[in-house]
Amino acid sequence: MRQSSLVVIANRLPLDDNAAPDGACEWRRSPGGLASALHAILEQTPATWVGWAGGVGPAPALPDMGSLRLRPVSLTEDELRGYYEGFANSTLWPLYHDAVQQPTFDRGWWETYRAVNQRFAEAAAEIAEPGAAIWVQDYHLQLVPAMLRELRPDLLIGFFLHVPFPPPELYMQLPRRVELLRGMLGADLVGFQRPQAAHNVAQLAKKLLGVVATDDAIAVDGRTVRTGAFPVSIDVTEMRALAARPDVVSHARQLRHDLGVPKRVLLSVDRLDYTKGIEHRLTAYSELLRDGFVKVRDTVMVQVAVPSRERVESYQDLRDRIEGEVGRINGEYGRVGEPAIHYLNQPFARSQLAALYQTADVMVVTPLRDGMNLVAKEFIAAREDGAGALVLSEFAGAAAELEQAFLVNPHDVDGLKDTLLQAMKADRGDLTARMTAMRQHLTEHDILAWARAYLTALDHTGQLAERLPANPRPRRRRPPRQRSAR
Numbered sequence: 001m002r003q004s005s006l007v008v009i010a011n012r013l014p015l016d017d018n019a020a021p022d023g024a025c026e027w028r029r030s031p032g033g034l035a036s037a038l039h040a041i042l043e044q045t046p047a048t049w050v051g052w053a054g055g056v057g058p059a060p061a062l063p064d065m066g067s068l069r070l071r072p073v074s075l076t077e078d079e080l081r082g083y084y085e086g087f088a089n090s091t092l093w094p095l096y097h098d099a100v101q102q103p104t105f106d107r108g109w110w111e112t113y114r115a116v117n118q119r120f121a122e123a124a125a126e127i128a129e130p131g132a133a134i135w136v137q138d139y140h141l142q143l144v145p146a147m148l149r150e151l152r153p154d155l156l157i158g159f160f161l162h163v164p165f166p167p168p169e170l171y172m173q174l175p176r177r178v179e180l181l182r183g184m185l186g187a188d189l190v191g192f193q194r195p196q197a198a199h200n201v202a203q204l205a206k207k208l209l210g211v212v213a214t215d216d217a218i219a220v221d222g223r224t225v226r227t228g229a230f231p232v233s234i235d236v237t238e239m240r241a242l243a244a245r246p247d248v249v250s251h252a253r254q255l256r257h258d259l260g261v262p263k264r265v266l267l268s269v270d271r272l273d274y275t276k277g278i279e280h281r282l283t284a285y286s287e288l289l290r291d292g293f294v295k296v297r298d299t300v301m302v303q304v305a306v307p308s309r310e311r312v313e314s315y316q317d318l319r320d321r322i323e324g325e326v327g328r329i330n331g332e333y334g335r336v337g338e339p340a341i342h343y344l345n346q347p348f349a350r351s352q353l354a355a356l357y358q359t360a361d362v363m364v365v366t367p368l369r370d371g372m373n374l375v376a377k378e379f380i381a382a383r384e385d386g387a388g389a390l391v392l393s394e395f396a397g398a399a400a401e402l403e404q405a406f407l408v409n410p411h412d413v414d415g416l417k418d419t420l421l422q423a424m425k426a427d428r429g430d431l432t433a434r435m436t437a438m439r440q441h442l443t444e445h446d447i448l449a450w451a452r453a454y455l456t457a458l459d460h461t462g463q464l465a466e467r468l469p470a471n472p473r474p475r476r477r478r479p480p481r482q483r484s485a486r
Ligand code: ADP
Pocket: 031, 032, 033, 034, 036, 269, 270, 271, 304, 305, 306, 346, 347, 348, 349, 353, 372, 373, 374, 375, 376, 378
């Protein structure tokens, strides 16, 4: 493979293999914040993206996506279990999200996590030009920066954590806490969603490594690792263009009609994940129905919950609980042809999401903890009409930016109920003022602004950022079809 002067490493490539109804494999865009965010900028940037293409077995050959080259990394069945489902998503993921679910510390997973990180590091080292910049993404690959430095000391190495970095007292539970911290600090620049994360890492560096550390610089092994907050964003241009498309506008109208032309539509769109607060939200909504504050004929709730990490037991248990609760609520409060909750456990095209966002009177985004939450930003970008209310968890990174949302503590079910009612009753003038301010913020802080800020901080010169497109252009509608190696 040709060498690149900018290499991005992320667990996932922006395409995921997927079984079509006829059993053949087809490629579809990966759901999830990281793939959405990076895909938007990299498709038009001369760079190589190293990542897993979904599935197990030998890595498939993948065509370029515009100026972006894809370098797939293979995973075996055991690696998928130990690295992705195990250490990344059953140890680090719950721990980094305030341990809202008990993390599992399985001693067998560590070696697999380390070995897969080494494979990603070697793949990137192989294709990086001398002096290239490498941008490593997220908790799946936390050891890669130090491994790369070992393999290729000539490289400029960046690391960005899309999820929260936990407070020291939680991080200290990790049996491999020193290795993981050292792994990340192999980078020249470590970026987070929120300044608090950089503060937590500095505290840990002092405590675990005994080094001099501030909230923006840590001295390790004779080098200075810079740290800072770079809140990730969305492709605002894409979402606005989608929302303005006549077929999307008429689909939104049709959706409202199909929902029975209610007075209010409440919408939630999440990966089916225990961090997203879906159960707390259902409890609040069910109590509003029980106490007569909300009537099924007037109000409809739509919960989109796209399947995620389906082989992990805690995700299977969560799905059972949620589906049981939706069934209970519909059984108790629904009427013939008028369910209280429309539950959709399926992926949607971007244009369908844009139509759904336009259908919502109240967008309910109430994670118990979330690095950023791009759904909240997508909803704002999709509302050219300036209408609609956003109820947003204080524990989503987005809350620090979208201050005009109806902010709420999702653990406080009574507070959540009050806030939902407040948002449902808000007058149009209030909503427009809030929406205008949030849309303005997003226009100035889109995904390109994020990438430019990070890359400029990484190389100091602005040369890396110059490779980014001046404006994101609308994406092609269909990903290329190709047979899977699975
Ligand atoms: P996370 O990174 O935890 O998945 P985010 O809210 O930051 O959460 O990002 C989720 C991304 O996945 C968004 O870009 C959203 O549009 C996309 N997404 C969510 N639900 C679906 C769905 N049902 N189908 C396709 N994409 C989805």
